[in-house]
Amino acid sequence: MSATATPFPRELVREDLRDFAGYSSARTSWAGTARIWLNANEAARANHADPEDLLRRYPDPQPAPLVRALASAYGVDPADLVVGRGSDEAIELLVRALCRPGGDGVVVSSPTFGMYAVSARLHGVPLHDVPQRDLGDRFEVDANALTRTVRETGSRVLFLTTPGNPTGSTVPLATIGALASDLARSAVVVVDEAYQEFASGPSAITLLGDHPNLVVLRTLSKAHALAGARVGVAIGHPDLAAVLRRVQAPYPVPEPVSRLALAALEPSALSDTAARVVATIAGRDRLRDLLDRSDLVEQVYASEANFVLARGAAGPLLETLAGTGIVVRDMRHQVEDAVRVSVGTDAELDEVARALHLTPAPTTQRKP
Structure with a gap:
């Protein structure tokens, strides 16, 4: 079943791309069967480094077995899904397809993932920021201000990240649904769920059937431990998915990557992956406890991702950890006096504890 039976608002696509057919590759230009392929100027013989002759041919632009496996994993129809080079490419495709260079606009809610701003700038699209509210233990988006900003600026894309990066906070499904409804004819609401597997609540995928202007991004980089493979998807209305495929560069999924991703989606x-997620969540709780006990940390934020955001004496904290060979992310460019620490293995968290002169054992005591 497709994500929605309601038509996608075609006017949200760039006018000059609404009828754009895209690049017709050798793989997509022939729909029949063949015995001998001589249409793509590929080598006639395999490379010595490829003795099984697996890589001599160009791959399918959207490998059907992988698309079906990903669609099954996320509970959607294959027609609703576009696979590409990580979520970063999906972000790029959405800005490219929906926003005119020098016009329209992209709305974000900082602190947030930096690639939204990068893609907007690379395409010459104005960026509008509606900062989140810092509630002390978590962050919260201002839905009313986001809706107002989209309308006032004529923006075509609103990016939400849940769980947020670097905040670790989630956006309630009711808020996402309300934004999608309020902006139904104004903008595409993009929900980046790179860390969804670590969250306690349901995915925004459950809202797709009611909102043609909603897109959900997922990735194999985090919970599936395949960051080096670069596999991400955009899931949304099939009409919009077709537009994204047309503006995508040819052959986005190399054959070895496709085979690896398929193997990662096998039941075993x-x-x-499910066991790894459980271990990560336990490690996240332990990491919060360690940071909470450090004299260099004043505030540890709740997190539903695979990292923890903390505020305090960021400079000394970064120096202390780096002095023992531990690198964490300096987030002071987004959140005052903040660092982001990824959840590591038990042994790595032991090293963090030692670097902070703490006993490795966890504690349930929290600072007031």
């Missing part, structure tokens, strides 16, 4: 691999 998914079982291993």
